[in-house]
Amino acid sequence: MIPELLQPVFVISAALLSIGLYGVMSKRNMLKIIISLGLVDTGVNVLIVAMGYLPGGTAPIENGNYALYVDPVPQALVLTAIVIGVSVMALALAVAMGYYRKTGTLELDKEGVMKW
């Protein structure tokens, strides 16, 4: 069902995901975390685009020759996902800015009140 051709893509996707998750799990700097989240998003998006890919397929434009075309839905999905990802990232950066203004640092405070 899934073409073998795509296997490298999966590897790339998995690698991006792992790097992103590793970043989230190991960093305490807000910007680094945001960048890691971006990597996670990208990894997932790559995966989805790959889902719809057909070797040799064309764009599904109605020109009478669409026997073999790439599934458009994942692309639509990814477009949406990218938009959402961008907005989340923008918001995250805004929050980070706000945090920085209040505390003068971008490090999440380990000794802060927000625990337990």
Add this chain to the structure above:
Amino acid sequence: MLMETFYAFIIGSLVVLALNRFPRIAAVVAIAVSLLPLFALIYWAPLVGLTLPSYLSLLRFETEISYALGPGTILLQITPLGWFFLFLLATTFPLVLLFASSFVRDNAGGFYASMLLTMLGSFGVLLARDMLTFFIFWEIMSWSILALVLRGHDRRAIVSYLAFGSLSAMLLLFGFMILYYKTGTFLFGEMALEATPLTLAGISMIVAGFAVKGALMPLHVWAPHVYSRSEEPFVAFLSGGLSKLGYFGMILFMYGVATVPFFATWGTFRGVPYFGYALAVIGAFTAFAGTVLAIMQDDLRKLLAYSSIGQLGYVAIGIGIGTPLALTGALFQALNHTFFKAVLFLAAGAVYYRTGRWKISELGGLGYKMPFTFLAALFAIFALASIPITSGFAAKWLLYEAAIEQGFLFVTPIMLIAGVGAFLYAYKILYGVFLGEPRHDVREAPLSQLVAMWILVLPLVVFLVFPGWVLDITSPILQEYGMQPVAHTPYVITTNLAAYNTIAVILALIGTLFLALILYKWKPQKVVPHEDNYLAGEPPENYEYISMHAASNYYEPFEDVFGGIFRKGAERGWEIVLAGAEFLSNGARRIYTGLTEDYSIYILLFFLVLVGWWLLW
């Protein structure tokens, strides 16, 4: 009119809430509504074999009703047992409200509304025909008590009440669910319990749940805090009326739903099932420990609270023994306790109303200042101490007889010695508050308070002469559970072992009193002030009342001997349980470290565990 009564209570509570700024009007509304159960009581009187003149039953009440409340159905039906306890609650309730009309000052609307809801809940509990109805009304009653407890603003009272309230509710719920699982029905009448360990566990949980409300040790911890930090009219109703509902539930579930043969499956001890015997032992321990603790209190309300705990222990003994004699004794004791403890709490309230003090060591000499309060309290104290010229003795006597009849060698002495201990704290109240040196220049309590107290004394007087009348209304209950009623006439109670004739005692006492009076009136006398004798009429300079009124640390030698053993024993135990829960809680809190890295590790780990669990393994 039955459903309308419930509506009246709900609407009435909303109305009194709205009348918050007009406490007098609110009191009138509340009292008017509170009379409805009394009418119901009168209308249902034929159920227990009482024939009352028909002009007394102004309103007609259905004996059975079902009302669809969405998901469930409210099933109500009056039973002799329900009638008996309704008698206790419905008669006390208007009177405590009457007392409250002059006692409760701030935010009175809230007080009356909560009180009405309490009575609404109790009314439903007493009429409930199935477990759902029972539980709904039980919990309504519980949380409206909580609303009244909140008015006391006391941390220990609130925390212990809600904690033990939840414990009680959950024990009940768990037990109900077990019974439902085993029988497939919620209706009391249709439950045929098999004797399996699971059902026994269910019944035990239910009984334990009721024991919380009945303040049996070691589940009593909430009671002293709540009793000593709430308003007196409410406490009088709580101790006098509401605490009986726990015992109502016990009787209902131990003898109505389960039966003696059911418990006897697991063996008997001297003709009493082990389960009942254990309850009797707990009751005896409660009676004793409650009494000892009451002796050591200086706060009047705490003393009365522990006294309540102790006196209710006797009810548990009676229910545990479970013979006709014992059950009759338990019901009788419940009845007596309702009236004398209500009077005592109200008297304490009246004393506080006039003096503003609760500590026994700060009061004194009020007997001459507030004679009517004193006399009401004196009579109640006589009943509390079970002096044979009061109805209090008949109840205790029935319980003693029942215990001896079963040959209880170890429980009976504890009951008896707890009875003796009651003299000690009874005298402490009398002396510390009403006798001794007059220390407060106060007037007699307001009329509404006196009327409330004296009407509550009335049943004690009536049943002092005619204890048989109480036995008349308890007999239908016993018959319902297939037991033989205790043989009696209006003033003679006869058991297998002995008889007790109230008329003989009373006439003989009148006779001897007459003799003593003749002897006494032989010579005239003159009344002199207190100081005249032992201070030779010349009080020294810097005359300090506190040094003369020997009421502080009154039983100090006693506390030296017992204080270490009894004080706070149960509370410590529960604090350890709480500490254990808080230890667990700390563990759970540590999960939320506040670090995104940890949180995301949790997510990934969870994901990996799921994948590993399902796909690889």
Add this chain to the structure above:
Amino acid sequence: MVALPPVLLIALPLLFAFLAPLVGMVSRRMVKLYTLLVLILNALLSILLFINVMANGVVYEQLSGFYPPVGILLSVGYLGAILAVLINVLSPVVYLSYFGEAENSVKFSMLYMLVTASSTGIVITGDLFNMFVFFEITAVGSYGLVASLRTKEAFEGSFKYIVLGSIGSAFILMGIATIYGYLKTLNFYDIALRIDTMPETARLMSFIFLIVGIGVEAEIFPLNGWVPDAYQGASNRVASFLSVGPSKAGIYAIARLIFTLIPIMSGFELSLLLGIFTLVVGELAALRQRDVKRMLAYSSIGQMGLILIALSLHSETALVAAVFLMVGHALAKSILFIGSRDYSGGLLRNPLIAGPLFLGVLSIVGMPPFPGFWGKWYLMVDLASRGAWTIILLIVFTAIVEGVYYSRYLFRGLNGEIRTLTKSEIASIIILASILILIGLFPQYLYDPAVMAARSLLGGGP
């Protein structure tokens, strides 16, 4: 009666949300009134929709001219209708509490309408990817709402929420990708019809992806790290709204996942297990908590666990219980959260505040006749009829723990210096408490829809 299209429920507030800055240009003070009116309009629409659904069954609506499964489908089921009413009716009431504030933030009102619309979207959609989009809008809106207080705590809480929310959405996307990769469809019905044709491994993988992703939003135990921090950092009305809208939408998504989308037995078992863990951890963590908002957040976690247990029992009684628990929790928690501003002292000395807060506590701890009671009762009845004593024991234990910490909560509200809430906040909690009382006195109006919802869910419907 005119059957209005359900899409209005989503479209109207979205449209009006983006018109809000225009109103703001005229008068910033008008924005609040404007928002409230929009929300009330939406509430009326949702009630109309609810009546329609109850009378005529599931309402479908296809969007954007394509036929399903390609086109996006809205399908308002019974449970969806109940939750839509819940969210849309409570949202203006909670918003009312914002009126007393001096600030007139257009952004806040916009985000608020946005979250209302998108939470509603989650519960009425019939398309997986559409659900994902709404999830993301809800999440983005919530991040903004949490941060709206602009304190250090608010930013911190919001940031944690963003991090975990993003990871969660990545997991949802992966789940969607997996399903789409095999079935080439995103429509709920289509997926449900053909889910058996998926290979076992892929099916399980997609289930895991989705439950991890949705679980973040639905506050399920190991995934809910953001919950206490975000609730603690957020302002009282935001916390209140979060417990009405997004969390209920999240739990609805879980219900759809385990009932309709991938109804496998081990899914129910897993969610039962998760529910138990969530319940126990949440309630225990609340016991020693001193910060009131955080304590309420932990309590919310516990309640979510209870709802999850009820959902995963797969029986009509338990599902009815779940509906009651959801409604009860939304109402009671929103009251308590609004009352949690400056909770430290004296708040309960004002009868008008004490009454609603007290009722809220009663409903949470499951006292009759409030909805929380019916929820717990039916849950217990269902568990008892299976003889699941261990779970009952745990529920009983946590209920007692609840009693302890709520009693401390009540006490803390009584003593200390006198504080009070603004008039609008008081109005808001009084309205919420009245709804609570009304449901308590007339539970049949919730019970009948709940039964229909339960039957529909059990039959594989929405």
Add this chain to the structure above:
Amino acid sequence: MVIEIIEKILLLSGMVALGFIIGMFFNGFARKVTARIHNRVGPPIYQGYLDVFKLFAKKTNISHGWIFDLAALFSVAGIALAFLFLPVAGISLLSTEGDLFLILYLLAIPALGFALGAGASGNPNAAVGIMRALMLMLAYELPLVMVIVAMMVHYNTTSLATLVQMQSNFKWALFVPQFFIGAIIVDMALQGMLMEKPFDIAIAPHEIASGPMVEFGGKHLGALMLYKMMAIVVETTLFVDLFLGGGVVLSVEQYGWIAYLVNFLVWFALITFVFFLALLINAVFPRFRIEQALKFYWKYDALAALLLLIWVYAGVSI
């Protein structure tokens, strides 16, 4: 019918008068015996009568109000009431109308009445004395009720009249081995009931000026003395009824009025003997402090009573 009632009233009044007369005799008897043990001459044996008559003949009587007066009334009336409910020499006037529990509680009426008046006097010494008396009561009641309960279960009755009847023909409880021990235990309790040494801290004359009675004088004191004297009769009779068959040696059916006379004399001899024993102990012992008394009764006496209970428990099956 009327004649019967009058007869009954006369009998009862006679019984009360008899109790008072014997009580007053005991007062003198006690002082005489103690004096002889102390190697003194002592007052005449009729000193009790003289004291009471003198007190009642006083012209000036001081009272502190109506609560204060209640004390004298209730203590005299209460103790007489208790006496009426005891079988005396096998004669059961009212004792079939009640039982042992009733008697135990009836004994509390005079005590509480007395305490009421003493408390009303406002004198701290009285308050302290009452406190000690009540605690002493709590102390000795425990072993006492344990033994009584054991007897009730053993004989399967709670009625004292029945108990006396079951002991007729010299089947005294004293001769049953376990109740021989019981008798010793109760005798110790009796020492406390009578407030003789070593348990007389409540009325300690030198420390608290006779404690509860400190404020009383004239007819009030006379009434209280009557109460104390009668109490001796009541308490020793209780002991005799419990363990010594109530002094019944001849059956009334068989011997008629001679039986009454003989029984009565035997009863009198027995209570005198029991009281004499108490006096012997009284004369040679110093006094316990109140917490010592409490510890004595609850540790040693009650422990012995517990063993007795276990013994009876092993022997009785129902």
